[in-house]
Amino acid sequence: MDKAWMSKNGLSHEYEAGVESFLQFAMQNANDPNEIPFPCTRCGNLQMKDVRTIRAHLCCNGMDLTYHTWIWHGERSTVKNPMNDSDQVGPDEHKYFAEETIDMVHDAYDSYAENPSQFHKILEDAEKPLYSGCTKFTKLTALVKLFNLKAKYSWSDKSFTDLLSLLGEMLPDHNELPLSYYDAKKSFSALGMNYVKIHACPNDCILYRKEFEDLSNCPICGMSRWKLGNNSVVNEGIPAKVLWYFPPIPRFQRLFRNKEVSKELTWHADKRICDGYLRHPADSPAWKVVDQKWPDFASESRNLRLAISADGINPHSLMSSAYSCWPVVMITYNLPPWLCMKRKFMMLSLLIYGPKQPGNDIYVYLAPLVDELKCLWEIGVDAYDAYRKEYFSLRAVLLWTINDFPAYGNMSGCVVKGYQACPICGEETYSTRLKHSRKILYIGHRRFLPRNHPYRRQKKAFNGKQEFNPAPKPLTGLEVLERVDKINYRSGKMSGKLQREELETKSCWKRKSIFFELEYWKHLHVRHVLDAMHIEKNVCESLIGTLLNVPGKTKDGVAARLD
Structure with a gap:
């Protein structure tokens, strides 16, 4: 089915004709014509309405360009079996995976590569139809959709358990839907990514790793490694603070195991237009400094150019700074500009769990990530390129960090x-x-x-x-x-x-910044950059509020006049 219209201008005849053809296809495969998922960029198939409303959304918001296979509208998905080169397709095999689900399966295959039988067992369990005769959902795709809704609407774990229990009673007997949040998480985590829980001092003094791994008290402040219960009783085995670390090297290797992704990872060298305009970090002087100073690194176009971004968030969705959780996200700039900032390619590498923000001591938590970045620069790791069908030594360089102004400091x-x-x-x-x-x-x-x-x-x-x-x-x-x-x-x-x-x-x-432990850091022209979102929001809002004298936003007050 031709889907080129999805990337056309929303006012063009091709786009309008494509929307109509999509709506006809969705109507033919819908159980209820008034309950069809919204595939627009705003809704992302998480809401369901009638055709007339969907048409209006597609015209106003545009089609979600990441929705390549119309799985939620009746199209059959072709899933490549990672154990061989044959495509397994058919109505009896129930391969209805969303794009993120396919990636999870490939990641799980890499994790269980040394034990194929274990992987097959997990994959067969995930591919089971939701109930006998179901052609719309497998066990895994149903869980993907439910977890997306849980995250979007901030459902509590208890309410999610009650929902699963209710849905289990509504579905036919012997269905595959887990009946509790705990069971659903167990089914989901088998196909997830690996992570490491590293204990930390509650005062952010050290991480309990390397020479501190076996200690029970912080050598700097003396605080206990373990959580204090009632009457200051130490709960042995329950850490006071934890860093969640997601090693990036295995995920970099998995990127190259996917043929399409591996091909796009050399876009900056193969397809980028070099005409003097700045459209991508590869056009910047910072990128060219690396090329000129380390030509052996630049000679391999598959070597990765990275950036990391860190900022504090409140995971409880409250307008309060009483709790702060710090995710550290890694971006891969080898990809074309329409892919490198997609959620699929933005890797969570660290999660510094609250309640207090690390502040100037964030470098303590960055140490495991910096160690892997040093390994990727100095030694490299073996990786298999599925597009070119060859092994190579993968290296990486961190170009800069992206933060708001306080995190910049x-x-x-x-x-x-x-x-x-x-x-x-x-x-x-x-x-x-x-x-x-x-x-x-x-x-x-x-x-x-x-x-x-x-x-x-x-x-x-x-x-x-x-x-x-x-x-x-x-x-x-x-x-x-x-x-x-x-x-x-x-x-x-x-x-x-x-x-x-x-x-x-x-x-x-x-x-001294911990990034100076990287050999190349002192030679980079730009090491830390400010993100545009905060500048647009804070600076421009203040300027416009003052110029237009917006109540509550203007800075032209009595104190300013007196000064």
Whole structure:
């Protein structure tokens, strides 16, 4: 079936004709014409309505381009058996997997590669029809849809158990649906990815790994490794704080085991248009620095260029900062721009579980990830390229981190508040404290104008002085390393209180970033970047609110006028 119309302009005749053909196909395979899943980019097949409403959604929101096989609308899916090269298709085999489910099966195959019989047993259990005669759902696809709904609507574990129990009673006897959240999670986790639970000090001093692996108390603050119960009784075996670590190397190897993905991982070298325009990180000077300084790394187009992003979230969906959970997500830039930011290719590598945010001690939790990045750079790992059908040595480089401004300071070790909060100007930051607003004002931006710009000579419109100083030059990685190499920073919340006075000196650096353990880090031009979302939201919203005098949003208040 031709699906080229999905990527066409929503106002074109081809798109309109494609929508009509899709709706006809969905109507022919629907049990109830008023209960058809929405395949638009906004709904993602999680809501069900009539054809008229779906047509309006597809015209307004567009078709979900990741919905390649119309599995929720009656199309039969072709699933490649990872144990051989033959395609197994047919109405009796019940291969109705969504794209994410197929990837899970391939990942599980790699995990059980040394024991094929065990994998076959798990796969057969996942592929069972939901009940005898069911042609719409298998056990696994039903669980995928239910877990998606659980996550979307924030259902509690107890309510999810009650729902499964009710659905089990509604379905025919001897159905395959688990009757509790615990059983569903057990069925689901067999095909999931591997992870490592690393115990951590509740004060963020250390991780209990390497030389600290067998300790029961933190050697820095003395806190117990185990959770304290009633009357401060130590619950042996229950860790006080846990880091969830998802090793990236096995997942990088799995990427190359998929023929289509392996082909796309060299897009930057095979298909990218080099015309001087910046459309992809591969067009940036930062990418070219790696190519020029390490030509042996650049000669293998399959070597990965990575970025990581970290920020605090509240998993309980409350507008409160009382609880903070920090995911660290890894992005692969080898892929084309329409794929590298897809959820499927954004890898969760660390989950720093709350309730307190790690702050400046986040480097303690980044240590396992940095160790693997060092291995990927210095040694490499063996990987099999399913597209080219050959083994090769896979290496990787971390180009930069992506954060909001507070997390920028945590990751880089620089000061992001106070009188020297500009990472570019550093010790040459022009700042003063406003008496009435009780905030620090950052001035001196005329230094960045051309030397002969007329604003440099104006006095009245600015601070009553002319400005002829040159713009400060950003420090190179080598210069930053020279300044932070001798800083003695003590990790942990308790240590942080003791050295607070030391951090309030005139230095704009708090500590040495853990990423300097990577051999190439000091040579990169850009090491930490700010994400555009926060800049658009916070800065632009304040500007527009002030210019338009929006109530509650404007910064033009009494204190500002007095200052």
